[in-house]
Amino acid sequence: MALVRVASTTDVPEGEARRFEVDGREVAVANLGGGQFRAIHDVCSHALAYLHEGEVDVDLETIECxxxxxxxxxxxxxxxxxxxxxGVAAYRVKVEGDDILIETEDEVSA
Ligand code: FES
Structure with missing residues (x-):
């Protein structure tokens, strides 16, 4: 298990998602508010589309392609x-101070 810094908490506005590239991975990080962040693979499993461009539902904790x-x-x-x-790969997220970290070797299987 390796924790890798993806972004700062201020890089992703509440209720939105942003794209980051980490060690060759395309990662969409979503801000659910209240210090809660989620990270999944940014490319849709259906066709070529970037999930970070979709709408985040903070109540359902989903993102729409x-x-x-x-x-x-x-x-x-x-x-x-x-x-x-x-599914797409999901990453465990840890927030340390202003840093959003993901676990890169222990992806939740899709
Ligand atoms: S590209 Fe078709 S649902 Fe995402």
């Missing part, structure tokens, strides 16, 4: 609605 509208669980990466049927 901007291309065809599948929603993904931000904690597990699993799709909650069609047309996507495959």
């Amino acid at each position: 901007p291309k065809h509208g599948s929603t993904f669980d931000l904690s597990t990466g699993h799709p909650r609605s069609l047309p996507a049927t495959q």
Whole structure:
């Protein structure tokens, strides 16, 4: 397990997501408010679309793919609605001070 810094907490506005590249990984980090952040693979499992460009639902803890509208669980990466049927990688997130860290060798299986 390796903890890698992805971003600062101020880089991601509340209720939104931003894209970061870490060790060759494309990571979408979402800010759910209250110091809660989630991180998943940024590329949709259905076709080529970037999930960070989609809408974050802070109550349901999902992000909606901007291309065809599948929603993904931000904690597990699993799709909650069609047309996507495959999940995306989800990363465990730790916040230390102003730093958002992800565990890169222990991805939650999609
Ligand atoms: S590209 Fe994401 S649902 Fe189709």
